[in-house]
Amino acid sequence: MQRKQIKGMTFDEERALYNETHADVVNCNFSGPADGESALKEARDIKVKECTFSLRYPLWHVVDFSVDEVTMDDKTRAPIWYAKNGRLQNCEIYGVKAVRECEDIKIENCTIDSVEFGWKCDGLSLESTTVTSEYIFLDSKNVKLSNVTMKGKYSFQYVDGLTIENCDLDTKDAFWHSKNVVVKNSTIKGEYLGWFSENVTLENCRIIGTQPLCYCKGLKIINCTMEACDLSFEYSDVDADVIGRIDSVKNPKSGKVICDEVGEIISGDTVMECSGQVLLRKDL
Numbered sequence: 001m002q003r004k005q006i007k008g009m010t011f012d013e014e015r016a017l018y019n020e021t022h023a024d025v026v027n028c029n030f031s032g033p034a035d036g037e038s039a040l041k042e043a044r045d046i047k048v049k050e051c052t053f054s055l056r057y058p059l060w061h062v063v064d065f066s067v068d069e070v071t072m073d074d075k076t077r078a079p080i081w082y083a084k085n086g087r088l089q090n091c092e093i094y095g096v097k098a099v100r101e102c103e104d105i106k107i108e109n110c111t112i113d114s115v116e117f118g119w120k121c122d123g124l125s126l127e128s129t130t131v132t133s134e135y136i137f138l139d140s141k142n143v144k145l146s147n148v149t150m151k152g153k154y155s156f157q158y159v160d161g162l163t164i165e166n167c168d169l170d171t172k173d174a175f176w177h178s179k180n181v182v183v184k185n186s187t188i189k190g191e192y193l194g195w196f197s198e199n200v201t202l203e204n205c206r207i208i209g210t211q212p213l214c215y216c217k218g219l220k221i222i223n224c225t226m227e228a229c230d231l232s233f234e235y236s237d238v239d240a241d242v243i244g245r246i247d248s249v250k251n252p253k254s255g256k257v258i259c260d261e262v263g264e265i266i267s268g269d270t271v272m273e274c275s276g277q278v279l280l281r282k283d284l
Contacts, residue, residue, distance in 0.1 A: 010028065059083055125144040126144070238274070
């Protein structure tokens with residue numbers, strides 16, 4: 001089937017290319033006085049390249065699509081929702097609430113600044129991408145991050161199935177209530193990391209920030225460092241091997257924490273039975 005070519009045009013009307021199929025949209029501009037929404041809604045087998053977007057909701061309910069060298073400005077609100085089987089490469093995305101309730105979306109070499117990014121998705125992957133988002137990846141499943149630089153606050157809450165490798169995460173309340181998480185070879189900077197999480201494994205990571213990893217179940221720390229980490233592991237089921245110093249450990253519920261040095265071990269005044277141990281490597 002020959003593909004339709006749509007090149008060098010400007011669209012600003014409502015649903016300008018609604019239900020477009022088997023088409024290449026190249027070097028087009030989606031903006032103008034008509035201020036129309038949902039330009040490519042319900043498109044199928046669509047390739048969008050070297051385009052600019054400045055209108056709301058352009059890629060809703062799109063299936064089998066690619067977006068390459070595209071800019072979506074801050075007027076492109078909620079640009080990609082309910083989409084399936086898509087790939088974004090070399091894009092700049094600045095619209096709020098980008099990528100929500102989508103399936104099998106791969107993002108590569110992109111720059112994203114979008115409040116409430118990546119909510120309620122299944123099969124979302126980011127590679128070699130920079131993301132800024134205050135509230136990111138809420139309630140998503142099967143998320144993969146590789147070589148991602150991320151800045152946010154409330155990250156990965158209620159995520160189930162998350163793999164992170166070679167990433168730099170500057171966040172705050174990351175991984176709250178998250179399940180089945182593996183983080184390797186990454187830096188995680190933030191406060192109150194991972195509270196109420198389940199089956200989280202951190203390996204070869206640099207962990208920075210106050211009161212990390214409390215109320216956790218099935219927590220594993222392998223060959224990690226912990227900086228400015230006080231009141232760590234309170235009420236957690238933990239198996240930890242930490243390289244270097246931990247500022248303080250408070251009332252781990254069960255398991256053991258092995259480290260080279262600990263500033264303070266705080267025990268007592270608990271609301272539940274706590275049998276976790278803190279052991280220095282030199283004493284083993």
